[in-house]
Amino acid sequence: xxxxxxxxxxxxxxxxxxxxxxxxxxxxxxxxxxxxxxxxxxxxxxxxxxxxxxxxxxxxxxxxxxxxxxxxxxxxxxxxxxxxxxxxxxxxxxxxxxxxxxxxxxxxxxxxxxxxxxxxxxxxxxxxxxxxxxxxxxxxxxxxxxxxxxxxxxxxxxxxxxxxxxxxxxxxxxxxxxxxxxxxxxxxxxxxxxx
Amino acid sequence: xxxxxxxxxxxxxxxxxxxxxxxxxxxxxxxxxxxxxxxxxxxxxxxxxxxxxxxxxxxxxxxxxxxxxxxxxxxxxxxxxxxxxxxxxxxxxxxxxxxxxxxxxxxxxxxxxxxxxxxxxxxxxxxxxxxxxxxxxxxxxxxxxxxxxxxxxxxxxxxxxxxxxxxxxxxxxxxxxxxxxxxxxxxxxxxxxxxxxxxxxxx
Numbered sequence: 001x002x003x004x005x006x007x008x009x010x011x012x013x014x015x016x017x018x019x020x021x022x023x024x025x026x027x028x029x030x031x032x033x034x035x036x037x038x039x040x041x042x043x044x045x046x047x048x049x050x051x052x053x054x055x056x057x058x059x060x061x062x063x064x065x066x067x068x069x070x071x072x073x074x075x076x077x078x079x080x081x082x083x084x085x086x087x088x089x090x091x092x093x094x095x096x097x098x099x100x101x102x103x104x105x106x107x108x109x110x111x112x113x114x115x116x117x118x119x120x121x122x123x124x125x126x127x128x129x130x131x132x133x134x135x136x137x138x139x140x141x142x143x144x145x146x147x148x149x150x151x152x153x154x155x156x157x158x159x160x161x162x163x164x165x166x167x168x169x170x171x172x173x174x175x176x177x178x179x180x181x182x183x184x185x186x187x188x189x190x191x192x193x194x195x
Numbered sequence: 196x197x198x199x200x201x202x203x204x205x206x207x208x209x210x211x212x213x214x215x216x217x218x219x220x221x222x223x224x225x226x227x228x229x230x231x232x233x234x235x236x237x238x239x240x241x242x243x244x245x246x247x248x249x250x251x252x253x254x255x256x257x258x259x260x261x262x263x264x265x266x267x268x269x270x271x272x273x274x275x276x277x278x279x280x281x282x283x284x285x286x287x288x289x290x291x292x293x294x295x296x297x298x299x300x301x302x303x304x305x306x307x308x309x310x311x312x313x314x315x316x317x318x319x320x321x322x323x324x325x326x327x328x329x330x331x332x333x334x335x336x337x338x339x340x341x342x343x344x345x346x347x348x349x350x351x352x353x354x355x356x357x358x359x360x361x362x363x364x365x366x367x368x369x370x371x372x373x374x375x376x377x378x379x380x381x382x383x384x385x386x387x388x389x390x391x392x393x394x395x396x397x398x
Contacts, residue, residue, distance in 0.1 A: 025376070028224065029222055029306055114270070115304045181377030184373045
């Protein structure tokens with residue numbers, strides 16, 4: 001029962017209150033870069049979810065059983081990013097060999113994920129807040145869902161923007177940023193939720 | 196010849212290829228830490244430090260790295276310098292270190308740095324590469340400072356923590372909250388496009 005309660009409260013935290021893109025500003029590059037179409041946005045979101053959960057589990061293990069016993073916590077950034085880079089490479093090869101259809105859908109997004117700060121960000125937050133393994137998995141899963149939610153919603157709005165009449169100088173990135181600003185305002189309303 | 200390319204590389208980052216306004220790289224820290232000018236400068240200079248040294252070192256070892264594992268090697272070199280700046284800030288400027296928080300370790304995955312390593316340092320000599328890093332870093336700092344200044348003046352009514360409007364001013368709090376970052380940068384980019392367009396028309 002406790003686990004379920006924890007899982008759900010981390011869901012509200014990860015998806016709404018601390019939405020990675022619109023409140024915390026992690027992963028803005030893919031948010032702006034791959035949000036022209038809802039399909040690609042969804043693909044990117046799924047790839048990020050997959051890598052984020054795996055990376056969180058691995059970094060949690062490394063932190064607990066390697067870095068802390070050896071007293072070298074200052075190597076966190078270095079070891080985590082190496083782990084993420086290796087993991088992404090490995091996942092790419094593994095998925096290509098075993099599930100080609102999934103690879104075709106996610107393949108092109110995987111290399112981009114290494115430099116997605118949401119992934120490194122979530123692993124560092126998990127360590128900073130001293131989450132247990134269960135909390136780590138739930139928090140990274142829900143944060144990734146929050147990321148997916150915002151990127152898919154944003155892509156939906158951008159598809160409509162394509163055909164609307166926008167002032168000349170606002171075309172492209174400026175209007176995209178202003179749209180994101182309005183979405184962020186909506187998410188600001190969730191700040192009051194506290195569990 | 197050598198000093199000429201260095202100077203060109205330096206200028207490039209500040210103006211024609213400005214990472215914030217032209218290339219739109221490194222957006223996460225740009226939006227997140229520009230709630231005040233001092234944070235913006237702190238972030239900009241930390242990134243500049245990492246850019247200069249990572250470009251220099253990558254350029255020095257560019258011939259020994261097999262091209263298949265170059266990205267991973269670049270990331271390790273960058274992460275090493277990020278760890279150095281992280282520890283330095285914690286030791287000497289704890290207030291900035293607290294304000295920037297996670298975004299210091301996240302310099303590692305800042306696209307500007309990897310982009311410069313890949314597109315400049317891996318192809319050029321060490322000295323021009325270092326200058327390219329300096330130019331890009333200062334261009335990034337400039338972009339952050341513009342955003343930081345506007346957001347701090349309008350959102351808090353202060354500049355570098357000093358109140359400039361007196362007590363009658365009601366700051367627009369929205370600008371230092373997350374939505375303000377998106378709105379402000381969007382409007383700055385629109386103005387930038389307009390100026391560029393007008394300039395092109397008069398030429």
